[in-house]
Amino acid sequence: DQQVKQNSPSLSVQEGRISILNCDYTNSMFDYFLWYKKYPAEGPTFLISISSIKDKNEDGRFTVFLNKSAKHLSLHIVPSQPGDSAVYFCAASRSGGYNKLIFGAGTRLAVHP
Amino acid sequence: DVKVTQSSRYLVKRTGEKVFLECVQDMDHENMFWYRQDPGLGLRLIYFSYDVKMKEKGDIPEGYSVSREKKERFSLILESASTNQTSMYLCASSMGGKTETQYFGPGTRLLVL
Numbered sequence: 179d180q181q182v183k184q185n186s187p188s189l190s191v192q193e194g195r196i197s198i199l200n201c202d203y204t205n206s207m208f209d210y211f212l213w214y215k216k217y218p219a220e221g222p223t224f225l226i227s228i229s230s231i232k233d234k235n236e237d238g239r240f241t242v243f244l245n246k247s248a249k250h251l252s253l254h255i256v257p258s259q260p261g262d263s264a265v266y267f268c269a270a271s272r273s274g275g276y277n278k279l280i281f282g283a284g285t286r287l288a289v290h291p
Numbered sequence: 292d293v294k295v296t297q298s299s300r301y302l303v304k305r306t307g308e309k310v311f312l313e314c315v316q317d318m319d320h321e322n323m324f325w326y327r328q329d330p331g332l333g334l335r336l337i338y339f340s341y342d343v344k345m346k347e348k349g350d351i352p353e354g355y356s357v358s359r360e361k362k363e364r365f366s367l368i369l370e371s372a373s374t375n376q377t378s379m380y381l382c383a384s385s386m387g388g389k390t391e392t393q394y395f396g397p398g399t400r401l402l403v404l
Contacts, residue, residue: 187331210390221295221381221395222334229390267333276341277322277389278349281334 181205182270184282193291197255201268201282204249208270212279213242213253216265225266226253258289294318295396297382302401310369312399314382320394321387323365325349325357328379328398340365341387372403 336349
């Protein structure tokens with residue numbers, strides 16, 4: 179039973195346009211959410227995070243939105259660049275306990291010129 | 292820069308062999324993690340450790356064990372490799388706080404024949 183779901187395995191976007199990657203979760207105990215980016219043959223790297231006390235967090239071209247009532251978060255990349263082409267993983271952690279993350283299956287983003 | 296290194300990028304083993312995957316981090320991090328990444332399943336936590344000689348089971352510990360004798364080193368052991376353990380194995384480390392970023396190594400692609 180996947181507690182963190184990324185229902186779109188892939189997304190294709192034109193350079194300069196907005197990329198929107200979506201993530202749903204089922205566990206209401208999750209209180210911290212992250213996005214990681216992974217290039218082939220490399221480990222995932224941290225991109226951006228959001229606490230459940232916020233509904234938006236922005237870092238340059240990347241913005242994460244959290245809708246707690248819908249148990250949904252999204253990552254917006256504006257403008258998209260070819261170097262953004264990678265697999266994006268959504269992750270969540272529960273209140274209390276250690277720094278233990280539950281990851282989604284990932285969405286492969288392709289940004290084409 | 293945080294550096295997490297994994298002993299091998301590629302490994303080919305035979306069914307029934309004992310397999311050791313080594314991970315070393317150079318940032319004095321308290322937490323260390325082992326994940327496996329499979330298509331359509333994302334990253335799944337096998338084991339983690341929050342201190343030397345301490346270990347906790349993750350979501351899929353069956354068929355694996357771990358060892359953390361020194362703070363900087365976390366080993367994953369497959370006692371008797373099976374074909375369903377063919378996967379990409381990723382090691383990560385982080386500081387002790389719950390919201391601390393996890394830093395990943397480049398991964399070890401293991402093929403069990």
